[in-house]
Amino acid sequence: MNECLVPEQERPIRRAKLTTAPILLSAPLVVFLTVFFFAPLAVMLSYSVRNNEVPSVLPHLSKAIATWDGRGLPPDSVFSALALDLRSNNDSMALGEAARRLDFEAPGYRALLFKTARRLQAEQTSTASRDELTNIDARWSNPRYWLALNRATARLTPAFFLAAFDLKIDDVGHIVRVEDDRRVYLDTFLRTFQIAGTVTLLCLVLGYPIAFAITVLPRRLAAALTFSVILPFWTSLLVRTSAWIVVLSKDGVVNSFLTRLGVISEPLQLIFNRTGLYIVMVHILLPFMVLPIRSVMNGISPNYMKASASLGAHPCLGFFKVYLPLTLPGVGAGCLMTFIIAIGYYITPALVGGAGDNMISFFIAFHTNSVINWGMAAALGVVLLSAVLLIFGTFGRLLGFSRIVALK
């Protein structure tokens, strides 16, 4: 009762609070996501072009080599700067990172750098640095290794992005393709798109009739079908993956069933290869195709088909001319979501794919955890992210973003 007895003049103030305060309610989440989602993406972007491994270990050299014009061999001052930096280095971890970065520019650099550092620290001589270095290893008289140093000490580097497309800068500064045996990423990107495209197509071919069946079947059967689409959707990815491993393995349910029927004499290899990957990915992604198509179909009045039939169209013609075009927004949303999720897949290819079925996520994880080349991982990640945003931006605008996002 008491709360109702508010003096008249207080009300406008309350009203003002009512309109501005709620907007502030969005602020905590926006701040949270800026710090813990957008900032990490920005860090990744910066790692993909940053070049600080070598300058942090070889500070004098980095300063000295900046004055070199890149022709022939660098001046004496650069040689002495390198000798000084290597001699005074006492952080072998950082030296290792620099060596790895240089090895990326010119294979064999790691061994060269470690050998030189070890020898320089072991003996103190009064000879000129140029002679001293070339005595330790003749490669120091090869401009190639100095050019690699020059590239690795620039403030920013395009090397990782170039490498993501199997390109590099050669010793004369041209962008060229890497050696045949090192071309992995372009193929992997193509494979990633091909796998995602195939899975999307399979989901569409299988999913469209499912969505249609849900809208036309008698209620009970439709409910059962809906349940069988939604249950896998909610079930843990790993539960589904292990279930499929049991079903598809050499002595699994499918193989023993087919053998008993006499269809096959030898068990088929159905898992740990591309076939298995397609089967499991389609099973996982099918709901993302069926649900948006179904929700569009639910909104289509049966009168349209009745009208086309009463105007004399054959049901088939009516379906293709009237019904199908009406469902296209759902088809578009389903395909877009399925494709976008599929190109980022990591867990499923790792568990049920074969050795030749690695998708780009595998290399992002590989460079982050196994070889610790964060620049490379970041560049591949940025390329993948850009591809997703480009596809989503282009097709999402056509379809209306709200339809796609409000999926679940």
Added chain:
Amino acid sequence: MKTNRIITAYSLIMMLFLLGPLLAFLPISFSSASFLSYPLPGYSLQWYEKVLQPTPWMFALRNSLIVGSLSTALATVLGTAAAFGLTRKNFRGSSLVLALIVSPMIVPVIVTAVGTYFMFAKFGLVATFSGLVIAHTVLGVPFVVITVSSTLQTFDNRLLQAACGLGASPIHAFFTIVLPIIANGVIAGAIFAFVTSFDDVVVAIFIGGPQQKTLPRQMFEGIKDNIDPSILAMSAILLLVTILLMVFLSLLRRR
């Protein structure tokens, strides 16, 4: 009539494809042997006994529950507040803010995980519970915002105006008027956020350490190294929980 029969037959085949694998593995989890194929030599509960041991399974389950519930709580509070703000009529640019908020759904999880790993490595948040909770909150919060926003679309704003006109403070009005009405949406959003955290492997691999090993990560490593029926026993338990959750959600929607 003929087309109807084709549609029915197709539906049954698809139901077999969708549900078959989830049913086919269940009997093997009761096997007395350690291989994964039929026929079973006999029945036992040994694999269920094994997953109920403290290590590694119950330890992983405990971690998953801790991380899941903390990140769900955080995502629900932040997401509900944001959704409430976003659905105000006079909020210009709300669609831009909404796009930013749901972007973790679009960005590939591997990209989010690696970016977060790079940044958390700087601040010592890798291999900590707080790091994992934060990263899972990022993944789960878009679902809360979307679910709560769609519930709020049907909320009658005049109720709020009436409450404030009668002198309730906005906060008081929110908790006594708005929250009870949108409670179902909030609970559904929280369930989405929890499932997202509970099902995540990728972020758990990068951000979690051995002490934060979650259930999906334990299963991932198990499947990768040496798959045995204990993984199937765990899967059966999770499947049961999933079905219960689905029933609960559909009851929630019906209300």
